[in-house]
Amino acid sequence: MIRLEQVSKVFVESGAPAVQSVTLEVHNGELLGLVGQSGCGKTTTLKMINRLVEPSSGRIVVDGRDIANTDAVELRRGIGYVFQGIGLFPHMTVSENVGIVPKLLQWEPSLIEKRVDELLEMMSLSPHDYRDRMPRELSGGQQQRVGVARALAGRPNIVLMDEPFGALDPVTRDALQFEFKSLQKSLRLTVVMVTHDMTEALLMADRIAVMHMGQLLQLGTPRQLLAHPDHPHVAALLETPRRHAARLEDLLRTRP
Amino acid sequence: MSERTLAELALLPVTLSHHLLLSLSALSSGILICFPLAVLISRVKALQWPALTVASIVQTIPGLALLALMVPLLGQIGFLPAFFALVLYSMLPILHNTLTGILGVDPAVIEAARGIGMTTFQRLSRVELPLAAPVIIAGIRTSTVWVVGTATLATPVGATSLGNHIFSGLQTQNPAAVIVGCLAAAALAVTLDQLIRLLENAARRRSRRAGLAAVAGLLVVLIGGLAPLLSNVRGNGPLTPVVVGAKTFTEQYVLAEFLTLRLRQAGLPALSKMSMGSTILFEALASGQVDCYIDYSGTIWANVMKRSDVQPRAVLLDEMTHWLQANHHVKLLGSLGFENTYALAISEETAAKQKISSLLELSSRAPALRIGSDYEFFGRPEWLALKARYGLRFAEQRTFDPSLMYEAIRTKSVDVISAYSTDGRIVDYKLVVLADPLGALPPYDAVLLLSPDAAKRPELVAALAPVMGAISDRTMREANKMVDMERHSVTEAALFLQEATKTGKAQTQ
Secondary structure (H helix, E strand, O other): OEEEEEEEEEOOOOOOEEEEEEEEEEOOOOEEEEEOOOOOOHHHHHHHHOOOOOOOEEEEEEOOEEHHHOOHHHHHHOEEEEEOOEOOOOOOOHHHHHOHHHHHOOOOHHHHHHHHHHHHHHOOOOHHHHOOOOHHHOOHHHHHHHHHHHHHOOOOOEEEEEOOOOOOOHHHHHHHHHHHHHHHHHHOOEEEEEEOOHHHHHHHOOEEEEEEOOEEEEEEOHHHHHHOOOOHHHHHHHHHHHHHHHHHHHHHHOOO | OOHHHHHHHHHHHHHHHHHHHHHHHHHHHHHHHHHHHHHHHHHOHHHHHHHHHHHHHHHHOOHHHHHHHHHHHHOOOOHHHHHHHHHHHHHHHHHHHHHHHHHOOOHHHHHHHHHOOOOHHHHHHHHHHHHHHHHHHHHHHHHHHHHHHHHHHHHHHOOOOOHHHHHHHHHOOOHHHHHHHHHHHHHHHHHHHHHHHHHHHHHHHOOHHHHHHHHHHHHHHHHHHHHHHHHHHHHOOOOOOEEEEOOOOHHHHHHHHHHHHHHHHOOOOEEEEOOOOHHHHHHHHHOOOOOEEEEEHHHHHHHHOOOOOOOOHHHHHHHHHHHHHHHHOOEEEEEEEEEOOEEEEEEHHHHHHHOOOEHHHHHHHHHHOEEEEOOOHHHOHHHHHHHHHHOOOOOEEEEOOHHHHHHHHHOOOOOEEEEEOOOOHHHHOOEEEOEOOOOOOOOOEEEEEEOHHHHOOHHHHHHHHHHOOOOOHHHHHHHHHHHHOOOOOHHHHHHHHHHHHHOOOOOOO
């Protein structure tokens, strides 16, 4: 479980608060979508959970422990992270990339090897074909599969995702979204996923937190948001998926 | 191939191995210093500007000056001053490229490394350095070429290098030697450059096999190049050879070679260290790094004893012998029999046309004349004494390599030159040595100096004592002429001297 209590972040360089007094809870086994426009503070909020960014005030509790009192390196090794723009290490093979966290955790080499193959299978990448390839030899979709495999390698129960599917073409994105959602359910992962795509959040998240200018506007299930948007800005964000759905429905119904 | 060229090539394995050892030690130390320094300044921004600026300033100092500067700083000659100068010289490209390489790593990759839980050190060793490797290796490559090239300048500070061929070749008018030295240095630089390029490409393609192949190639070159040195060390390890020093002109080379031959014939292992600066050589003798060499009484009088008064020859020699013993424990064994004085010379043609035969007559014509000299003369007290005593003021003052100076007067680029009285070229170039009626110049008798340790070795003293008084002006001029004009090797001239002293043909003038 992750709990944010009155968390704020002010960057020294800009002076303006990036995140203002956000309080929210992510339940175990839940996928929380963190939605908003660029610059709304959603990525900063995400990065504070594994201390890539330190909060200016407030408290963050992960699995019952105040993370300010934990060792940042140890904390990060226990939390999976899928990076925006993938962030694979270009000088390491696929198996080295996937196995890096177990290696940092000093697992047995044979155990790491087994774990890597298991994860590649899970991500529909044949270990035999992909284990020794370099990231640059893979397509964007394959790279992000490796990115997800790397995040899961250390058996974390929490995974943070920063726009994980943003750079992919629509077909690949759809396939990965679907696969990841079922993976998350079966492994009972607690996930915080940052996205600016409201449709993606509606289709994948158990609950959605909408942020605007550093503040949390509304937190609820996709159904609650669609039924009762609390704020005109939330309503505006929901307008696009709603319109798309209506048009699609229309097209499907009027089939000759 | 001529005999001179073959003789030069025979020396090559030893000079090459010394050159390689010097360059390699300097480069590896440069890497050991710059690598952590670059990592430090990549983390502490405030240090970047000062560190790079200092390294850049060092780079702007001419190589020879930097090397020469190390001698007084370290108080010794040979390997160490050359080594320190080259370490400084190697730093900028390594420092600069390592820093650029680290700072050039994609910030997204750095964030990923932090995000998955790498410590600062793991981030550096597993991500930043491997990704920066091609750029870092490129820096080492640049540095290698610079250092291998600049190491040729280690010869004048007393370290053996490929520069030995170049410096002695320039001095003894032996183009083959100069070419051997230059080609060997260039070949070494190009070979290392290309092998490191392979390593750089391997790092760029992240191919372990190509990297190992390049490293293997480098090892083969290094071991092959250093082999003569290793076998040499094993060969005469226990016996320390007598070191005979020589300054940077032909007569000194011939005399050093002559003394070396004599010592060897007496059963003493000996080697000569050629092309050392005048003051460097005296300090090296006093500190025991050189065992013996020939200097000139006037030089010691003015430069070492800092005297400007002129004394009769016998008084001067006597006073000098005592002074050297008392102040430096250096033994003046005796005079060789000839004098090599600094003198001013003009062409016979100018002498006749302008009616100049002494420095007194020269002083009135000097404002319309141009004077040329070697690197040292204009900085020496003798020149100051001449200028003051005769009121000399020339239209122009130019500095040459000693061997080019004679060309300059022949082609009328200058009218007056500083010459050595034993120089074989005075006759050949049809020059007139001008008299010194006011006695501004002290006598320049060739004297044999022994280091404090060498003076205590009776077998060494016994081997060299017969040389005293055995070489006349004429004999020396003849030996010099063999090398400078007739293209004989230094060794041949030394053998000639040996023959002349043995048969007692030499007459003291």
